Amino acid sequence: MRNLFLIIVVLFSAGAAQISSLAARDIDFSATPVADGALIFAISDAENLTAVTAIIGEANTENLKRAMTASGFMAEEGTTASFISGGATYGEIYLVGVKSDGMRPRDWEDFGGRAATLAKASKTDRIYVVAPGASDADIENAAFGAMLGQYSFTKYMTEAEAATGELLFVSDSAAAVKSSFDAGRRHVAEAVNWARDLQTEPANALYPEEFVRRSRLKFNGVAKTSMSVLDVRAMERLGMGAILGVGRGSERPPRMMIVRYNGGAAGEKPLVFAGKGITFDSGGISIKTSSNMWEMKGDMSGAAAVTGAVLGLAKSRAPVNVIAIAALAENMPDGRAIRPGDVLKAMSGTTIEIMSTDAEGRLVLSDALWYAQQEFDPALLVDVATLTGSVIGALNDEYGGLFARSDDVAEMLLQAGETSGDDVWRLPLHPNHKKQIKSVIADIKNGNTGSPGASTGAQFLGTFVKEETPWAHLDIAGVEWFKEMPEPTKPMGATGWGVRLLDRLARDYEY
Ligand code: BES
Ligand code: MN
Ligand code: ZN
Numbered sequence: 001m002r003n004l005f006l007i008i009v010v011l012f013s014a015g016a017a018q019i020s021s022l023a024a025r026d027i028d029f030s031a032t033p034v035a036d037g038a039l040i041f042a043i044s045d046a047e048n049l050t051a052v053t054a055i056i057g058e059a060n061t062e063n064l065k066r067a068m069t070a071s072g073f074m075a076e077e078g079t080t081a082s083f084i085s086g087g088a089t090y091g092e093i094y095l096v097g098v099k100s101d102g103m104r105p106r107d108w109e110d111f112g113g114r115a116a117t118l119a120k121a122s123k124t125d126r127i128y129v130v131a132p133g134a135s136d137a138d139i140e141n142a143a144f145g146a147m148l149g150q151y152s153f154t155k156y157m158t159e160a161e162a163a164t165g166e167l168l169f170v171s172d173s174a175a176a177v178k179s180s181f182d183a184g185r186r187h188v189a190e191a192v193n194w195a196r197d198l199q200t201e202p203a204n205a206l207y208p209e210e211f212v213r214r215s216r217l218k219f220n221g222v223a224k225t226s227m228s229v230l231d232v233r234a235m236e237r238l239g240m241g242a243i244l245g246v247g248r249g250s251e252r253p254p255r256m257m258i259v260r261y262n263g264g265a266a267g268e269k270p271l272v273f274a275g276k277g278i279t280f281d282s283g284g285i286s287i288k289t290s291s292n293m294w295e296m297k298g299d300m301s302g303a304a305a306v307t308g309a310v311l312g313l314a315k316s317r318a319p320v321n322v323i324a325i326a327a328l329a330e331n332m333p334d335g336r337a338i339r340p341g342d343v344l345k346a347m348s349g350t351t352i353e354i355m356s357t358d359a360e361g362r363l364v365l366s367d368a369l370w371y372a373q374q375e376f377d378p379a380l381l382v383d384v385a386t387l388t389g390s391v392i393g394a395l396n397d398e399y400g401g402l403f404a405r406s407d408d409v410a411e412m413l414l415q416a417g418e419t420s421g422d423d424v425w426r427l428p429l430h431p432n433h434k435k436q437i438k439s440v441i442a443d444i445k446n447g448n449t450g451s452p453g454a455s456t457g458a459q460f461l462g463t464f465v466k467e468e469t470p471w472a473h474l475d476i477a478g479v480e481w482f483k484e485m486p487e488p489t490k491p492m493g494a495t496g497w498g499v500r501l502l503d504r505l506a507r508d509y510e511y
Contacts, residue, residue: 024150025119025127025167027143029174029181033128035089037168040115042131044100046075051132060087068095077107078488080114082121094118098131105141106421108134112142113149113488116167120150125165139171140181147189148489148496153200184316188503191312192496194218195304199480199494203280203297207252208328211277211300215257215307215326224263225314230256240367242346246360247329249284249337254329256368258375259307261314264321269379271320271506273310274368276361276385277303277328284357285333286340298494299361301480302384303328305498312503320506325372327364331357343442347371348464353439356447361387362460363446369464379511380409381471383461384498390453391427392478397485399425400497401475403458409470413501416508421489422501424474427452433459474498 033039033055041052046068053061064083073081075097083093096114099107108131115129131142146167154160171177198206198214206214212229219225232253235244240256247254257277260270278299282288288296303326310324338344342354344363348370352363365383372381391401400417402424404410410426417424433455439445444463450456458473465471479497486492 024152025116025165027147027186028166028168029139029143029178030128030168030170031172031174033090033130033168033170034126037090037126037128038092038094038122038124039090040094040096040118040127040129042098042111042134043075043095044098046073051130055130056090056093060085060089064093073097078110078114080118082118092122092124103138105137105419108138108141109145109148109421110488112145115142116146116149117488119165119167127165127167129167129169131170136171136173136177136180139169139177140185143169143181144185144189145489147186148192149491151193151196151491153197153493187315188312188500191308191315191503192499194311195308195496195499196494198304199298199301199496201297203330206297206300207279207330208247208255208277209252211279211303211326211328212255212257215259218311219259219314222311222314223317225259225261225310227260228258230258235367238347238371239345240347240371241344242352242363243327243329243367245338245342245344245354246278246284246331246363249334249357250330250332251334252279252330254364256371257307257326257328259310259324261310261320261322263314263317264319268321268511270323270376271380271382271509272323272325272372272376272378273306273502274325274327274365274372274381274383275302275304275306276300276365276383276387277326278361278364279328279330281331281358281360282333284331284360285337286356286358287333288358295481298481299331299386300328301386301476301494301497302474305384305476305496305502308496308499309502309506312499313506318507320509322506323372323376323378325368327368329360329364331360333357346464350444350463351442353442353445355445359447359457361385362457365461366464369461373466373469378469380509381465381469382413382474382502382505383472384474384476384502386477386480387457387475388453388477390451390457391475394427394452394454395425395478397478397482399423400479400501401454402426403429403455403473403475404471405429405462406470409472412505412509413472413474416501416505419508420500420504422479422497424501427458428455429458429462430455434462437463474501
């Protein structure tokens with residue numbers, strides 16, 4: 001073989017990837033690569049290309065080595081390189097640096113995400129991903145990461161290119177890996193991407209009833225699941241004055257959506273996940289400033305995360321009992337809207353003085369949390385909410401803010417975050433933060449509480465959680481949308497943050 005590899009195209013490091021409008025490739029598995037395709041290799045040692053040679057031959061490997069030297073590709077983890085081959089086979093070769101050992105599941109996911117990002121730039125129909133020495137589980141993790149990494153939202157682009165091509169992960173036991181993946185993690189990846197779709201949908205398309213309609217479609221026919229929805233009358237009967245108060249200022253009525261999946265042992269208490277589902281947060285009468293107000297279409301990210309997590313668990317038939325509660329409302333200013341100074345009565349009976357109609361997330365969740373405890377006696381109650389700007393100041397987009405009374409509960413979430421890649425950092429629930437929400441005329445007030453805003457928000461929610469209920473609050477305002485630094489499995493835009501975390505939490509939960 002005298003094929004010549006010509007020319008390095010680009011060398012770029014993780015994080016600098018572009019989002020293209022090319023729709024997703026099919027993710028599949030293959031026992032061997034075929035020469036009409038392109039190749040993506042995991043490389044842990046730039047000096048050792050034995051596995052590469054086995055596929056492309058000696059002469060091509062020599063040329064590849066020269067190109068690697070010329071481009072300075074050292075196989076450091078997270079770096080990638082693209083080469084165009086002048087040879088007769090494998091028109092493109094891509095390299096992705098990986099660690100030589102100690103690759104955690106999330107590192108394999110990142111590898112897959114990087115492979116998918118490289119694949120976006122290629123027009124080749126079939127692209128094979130080769131990871132020498134990877135186990136079947138590693139290959140599944142990589143494929144999972146690829147499904148997340150190639151996500152894009154092209155629905156409203158009238159000229160977006162149609163889906164094309166395949167990304168094939170090479171494994172000796174391709175058939176077995178495929179059936180395992182298709183029954184399991186593919187569903188979880190799809191659930192993350194579905195949550196991202198909901199986050200990205202503009203608020204003129206996605207409002208409380210539409211969120212419910214889409215969820216109904218998704219769960220339709222999924223074994224062992226059931227859904228119920230509380231409309232305004234049902235919520236009135238239950239005395240849910242807090243969520244009803246938030247919903248009053250919008251033409252689109254609020255909803256409380258409950259999705260159950262009973263895949264675990266009968267009688268085992270469920271894990272209940274409650275999500276903030278503000279389909280648009282204008283601030284209400286305490287209206288927000290206009291710059292970046294568009295981002296508030298994503299104020300339903302908590303609801304998307306909890307619903308997506310239950311969807312992924314149910315479709316992959318995980319042996320768990322889980323419930324998602326989505327507290328859905330649109331926060332708008334209107335003649336019927338609540339005002340600062342108003343007093344609302346929550347389902348728990350607690351009266352709330354409204355300091356700011358822009359502190360609405362804690363209002364809708366107060367009724368969701370109380371309802372969860374009354375109806376379901378949760379083994380663990382976790383709420384997920386884009387609750388405060390304050391948490392962005394503390395943790396930006398690296399970590400979700402975690403609040404828990406119990407160290408054991410906190411440890412479970414920290415562990416699930418570390419394993420899943422949805423990292424969390426624990427922040428305090430100090431008794432003083434609770435004093436800050438005392439009201440002069442009602443039981444508590446919903447804002448103007450001073451610093452630290454993320455903790456006072458958490459203490460507000462805690463008011464609606466009984467001491468004996470194991471509970472965690474996740475403030476995801478900083479992680480729901482990536483504006484600057486994409487990650488291999490989280491491209492720019494909606495992250496679907498929380499689906500993977502809750503998925504992991506449920507699977508690892510021990511009674
Ligand atoms: N949805 C916002 C929080 C938010 C801000 C999410 C930026 C994502 C990006 C929430 O409803 C809100 O407005 N919180 C106020 C609370 C305050 C009025 C007590 C905040 O953080 O400023
Ligand atoms: Mn708000
Ligand atoms: Zn909000």
